[in-house]
Amino acid sequence: MDVLMEGFSNTLTFNTILFIFLGVISGIAIGVLPGLTATMGVALLLPITFGMEPLPGILLLIGVYFGAVYGGTITAILINTPGTPASAATALDGYPMTQKGEARKALTIATLSTSIGGIISVIVLILLAPQLANFALQFSAPETFALALFGITIISSLTGKSFAKGIVAGLVGLLIATIGLDPIGGTQRFTFGSMNLNNGVNLIPVMIGLFAAAEAFRSVEKLFSKDKIEVAIKKTKLKWSEFKSLITTILRSAGIGTFVGMIPGSGADITAFIAYNEAKRFSKDKSKFGKGEMKGIAAPEAANSSLTGGAMIPMLTLGIPGDAVTAVLLGALIVQGLQPGPMLFEQDGVLVYGLFIGMLIANLLILILGIYGTRFFTKVLLIPKAILVPVIIMLCAVGSYSLGNNYFDVIVMLVFGIIGYFMIKNDFPASPLILGLILGPIMESNFRRALVMSQGDFSIFITRPITAVLLIFAFITLFSPLIIKLIKKKYRKI
Amino acid sequence: MFNLKKKGSVLLMMMLMIVLSACNGEGNEEGTANGENQGTDFPNKEIELIVPTAAGGGTDMVARQLVDIAQDDLDESIGVMNVEGGSGSVGMTQAANANPDGYTATMVIAELAMYEHLGTSPLTPEDFKPVALINYDPAALTVPADAPYDTVGEFIEYAKEHPGEVSVGNAGPGSIWHVAAANLENAADIELNHVPHEGAAPAVTALAGNHIDAVTVSPAEVRTQLDAGSVKVLAVMSDERHDLIPDVPTLSEEGIDAESIGTWRGITVPSETPDEIVEILEETFVSAAKEEEFIDFMNKNGLGVQVKGSEEFGEFMEENRAMFGEIIPEMGLE
């Protein structure tokens, strides 16, 4: 307890809070730009922290991360272009709300969910870190495979109007993910002799193209038609009663986020979709999802911020990063001379608790900035589309390039921008494609790795408890819509 | 009339911007045609160091730290540019094709000596002129702390009794750590079950969770688990013991005749770079790598500092290349 108080007092210095603030602001700016992801932002600012004291340095990076995810959410809601993969699920219901004129409400929901979710996960972190850490170690190839498969089955609930089209989109994503070198044997697949294709198709340029560029192309339709449709920004605020209805969703999603975050290798992108899916599953009126349902924003937002708290658990207690961002943070800690692992709490307990408090502060800052900033953010919608479109295009170009200084990524972005436009026009949803692209490699490589480890024995998938449970989840998710339909048909006959 | 004026000013502004952006571009073109004449006044502008891996990773951090120290010596700044992809081949290929004027250097990694044998890329050490070797980290055979063997000898005994069952994790098919494990197999005449992962860290995680039996990655990468007491290192594949784990014997000490295998990082420039410039760079980087600040940094991270000058580094790369040429074809990679 004293350790906690000491950490508290260390963090509540002007210097530290200033750095958290700077981190959050930079993060938001980075997140808003399509192409710059939260992980990139953290990696880019990492060298700056080398010369700093450990506490402000790490907290700066954490602030950047939270800020970036939030920034990505802002653009996801306002202009249907998620600035980071973590916000991709938020656009599903966030943008429709903006289209209905309820942008302020959507942003408010997002702000509240993300900060509350983050705070909850830090509290869990403070209370339960060492105990939960061992759970992370249980995960090996079979479990990760089952989790990825579960994630893929979520595609079935994202299909929108046409089931077949949604599945096709998901399959296309899965197929694109196979381009390049096979992760287990190193075989070339669909590379057509190109060095660039050998490395596979990068997720980020595809996302930028599919969401940002395609959306930009679509906005042009209205520019050429002579009717000027003004999207009124209603002053509707979030009512207290509405907020109350979201509390269960937020709690559940924060739980999912923290939990899944602990699993090494899970990212904010998948977690947000899982939370979205579960929110839909537990809601009484599923048809509202995708058309501006409040829970559709609350769920992914609570999940993508609580994920970090969860991911920090194995990172701090075992030295095993839960996702890409915590991997960078791990590096930052080591450079500062800290040793993540069971010894960390004993040797540097004060610092660790200081970090936790700092994370709470970061989330609080987002809450404050978000609530007051909403008015300002929605002004973006007032910018004439004619200016917004080319600016988005130029950001897409530079964002795709900045990934790895490879111009090929810009071309990928363009190709998927064009494909994305035609997908929108023909009711092929984009999210399944993204999910397939993200999860395909994880699922396949872990499936084959599990088989290598068990030397070809398939029972490994049934005898391991966590694997079995996840596979059952996957089965239920995939087939329940179908089963429900069949049951309904029978009902009508009776 | 009004319209013409507007269009005129638009045109003027366009021309202005063209000129401005041309200036921005030209600044980087200066001096590249004069490669041969640079000689003694090298360097007179910023040098670029290409790092063939992602920002924030091990190689990147070593590069940035080295550059930080080296640029004080040079009086010119050195900028790091990450060009990732193809296990480093994309960045290093770009570096090999850069202007041989000394203003583009690269941090090269051990994979450079492996590409031709793996079929990944036609790139070889001959596409570069070596400047200096900075770091070397040998493979360390690491097993769970509660494993039934305490020495390499016992491990090999066990492996002989259970051919093909002992699982060894590596950082990916054809990765240096996979090659290291294959090297051990050859030298000890055993059959291991190689389990590829997406990098060394996931493999170490799997080991810590007891999902695989061993890994053969660098000491730095198992360090956190070592300190936590969840793993133990049985041997290192190098000529000398490693500073991070001074109590761990080398393979040869244990009576196993195997090549030293490990990952390494060094600096190179395109093969056509004039020798005088290479000398200047060699001096700079070698002394930077010997600075206390750098050595401290490497020690903190458990990375091994091994410094070789241009000629020695060249020989080193050739030796590695030959060694990989022998081991890799036997590995049966796809």
Added chain:
Amino acid sequence: MKFNIPNFISGIIVTVLGLFFLILSFGIKTNSNDIFNASFMPKVYTTLIILFGISIIINSFKDKINHQTLKEYKGPILTMLLVTIYVIVIPILGYYLSTIIMIFAFLFIVKFENRVLLVLTPFIASALIYAVFEILLQVPIPKGSLF
């Protein structure tokens, strides 16, 4: 026979592409004798794509007739052409110059009313990008062969 044209076309495209990649999957060279080798998943995916593609085609006969006209595609297609040219030109003229031209061209095509903004926007946008990317983040911007 009445059917939904866009769905029919997308169904055909999907099925054909699926078939194309299925054939390619058989060409994946691998040393492994495993069933679950590198070519397995691609074959699974492409086969499923073909099946669902056919389902889309069949359903297009049951779907409602589409009353969309081709007119609304005009703007986006023009824009896509412009952006394609933009992407081709960047490696030649460099990012900044290409972007300025692209924004000008776009605003011109759209017949943007406000002349002042028309001129200012490209420059302000480029300046901001320069400040954020090159100075603050030190991330390189695509340079062209001419500039």
